[in-house]
Amino acid sequence: MSLPHAILTALLEKPSSGLELTRRFDKSIGYFWSATHQQIYRELGRLEEAGLIRALPSEAPVRGQRKQYEVLPAGSAELARWVDESQDPKPQRDALLLRIRAAAVVGPQGLGGELRRHLDLHREQLGTYEAIEAKDFPPGRDGAEDRLRRLVLRGGIALETFWLSWLEEAIAEVQDLEGAEGADGADGAEGPPGGA
Numbered sequence: 001m002s003l004p005h006a007i008l009t010a011l012l013e014k015p016s017s018g019l020e021l022t023r024r025f026d027k028s029i030g031y032f033w034s035a036t037h038q039q040i041y042r043e044l045g046r047l048e049e050a051g052l053i054r055a056l057p058s059e060a061p062v063r064g065q066r067k068q069y070e071v072l073p074a075g076s077a078e079l080a081r082w083v084d085e086s087q088d089p090k091p092q093r094d095a096l097l098l099r100i101r102a103a104a105v106v107g108p109q110g111l112g113g114e115l116r117r118h119l120d121l122h123r124e125q126l127g128t129y130e131a132i133e134a135k136d137f138p139p140g141r142d143g144a145e146d147r148l149r150r151l152v153l154r155g156g157i158a159l160e161t162f163w164l165s166w167l168e169e170a171i172a173e174v175q176d177l178e179g180a181e182g183a184d185g186a187d188g189a190e191g192p193p194g195g196a
Helices: 003-013 018-027 037-049 073-084 095-106 111-136 144-179
Strands: 053-055 068-071
Touching: 003 018, 003 037, 003 053, 003 068, 003 073, 018 037, 037 053, 037 068, 068 073, 095 111, 111 144
Parallel strands: none
Antiparallel strands: 053 068
């Protein structure tokens, strides 16, 4: 996904100022596509230059007044084109997984605490997603837009559930290794994704 398409999506949902857009990113799209406020403002300028969005006219421009942006037909067409194109999954890049791989070489000392910290963070994120689902998707709210938005949220819930399960397994494994005195934990086995 790209930031321009995330912004087009958000503006089609609701015309917004740059500040409103950054706040909305923090509460929704930002859960799966993060961007800094500076990146969002920069991209708004590029989209406006490209003729994909425009600032809504203001009756009495006041210095410091926030511009409200809306998507133009060319922006809607670009978003529809992008939705229709194919894209391969991106390779996984996760520092925690790399740290575990490094621990196979230097030992797991201290790794258990970091895994437990990640477990707490993922529990918190799952709670946030579940609260959003309860608040924003009550029974009977099943219009096409709501169903697709909820599908994204359910993806986030499923990912957090996976991380909780995997982290509990990883914590148990590391505790077992830390408790095994004299065991070096290296058996020479190779193969993806943990292998050489």
